[in-house]
Amino acid sequence: MAHPVDVHVGKRIRHRRWLIGMTQQQLAEQVGIKFQQIQKYETGANRVSASRLWDISDALDVQVSFFFEGLQEDGKEVSADSKLMPDDLMGDKEALDLVRSYYAIPENQRRRLFDLARVLSDAA
Numbered sequence: 001m002a003h004p005v006d007v008h009v010g011k012r013i014r015h016r017r018w019l020i021g022m023t024q025q026q027l028a029e030q031v032g033i034k035f036q037q038i039q040k041y042e043t044g045a046n047r048v049s050a051s052r053l054w055d056i057s058d059a060l061d062v063q064v065s066f067f068f069e070g071l072q073e074d075g076k077e078v079s080a081d082s083k084l085m086p087d088d089l090m091g092d093k094e095a096l097d098l099v100r101s102y103y104a105i106p107e108n109q110r111r112r113l114f115d116l117a118r119v120l121s122d123a124a
Contacts, residue, residue, distance in 0.1 A: 005071065007044030009053070012067040014042040016060045018096050030059040 017027050017038075024042070028035040031052065040046035041056075048056065057064045102110060 002044035003047070005068075006047050008071055009048055009067045010042040010044040012069070013038070013048075013056060013060070015096065016062055016066065017042075018093075019100055020060065021100065022060070027056070027059055031055045 013027075017024070024035040024038040028038045031038075032055070033052075037046065041048050053064055053067060057066065102113070105113060
């Protein structure tokens with residue numbers, strides 16, 4: 001059975017890779033491994049070594065600490081309020097697609113869209 005930290009790190013790898021529009025194959029090529037290994041990392045089936053995590057963070061343009069955000073000291077994920085959003089929001093392809101599309105909008109329009117979304121959520 002996969003360790004919860006390995007699963008969390010794998011989710012964060014998938015989240016970041018998907019957010020920047022990178023395929024498993026592209027990430028694997030940048031890191032120098034086969035894409036099947038990326039699949040195993042993303043599911044938590046295989047642990048990511050420290051040096052490999054360093055290479056992945058470089059390829060995904062994030063700090064190594066990014067992969068551990070959202071973990072409690074006991075190695076369990078900080079769960080989201082289940083009434084507001086699913087526990088694995090970043091595992092939801094639709095949510096990630098929405099975030100990617102949001103950041104593709106020019107900044108001044110994005111800010112206006114954000115304000116509109118906040119008003120609509122307060123009205124609901």
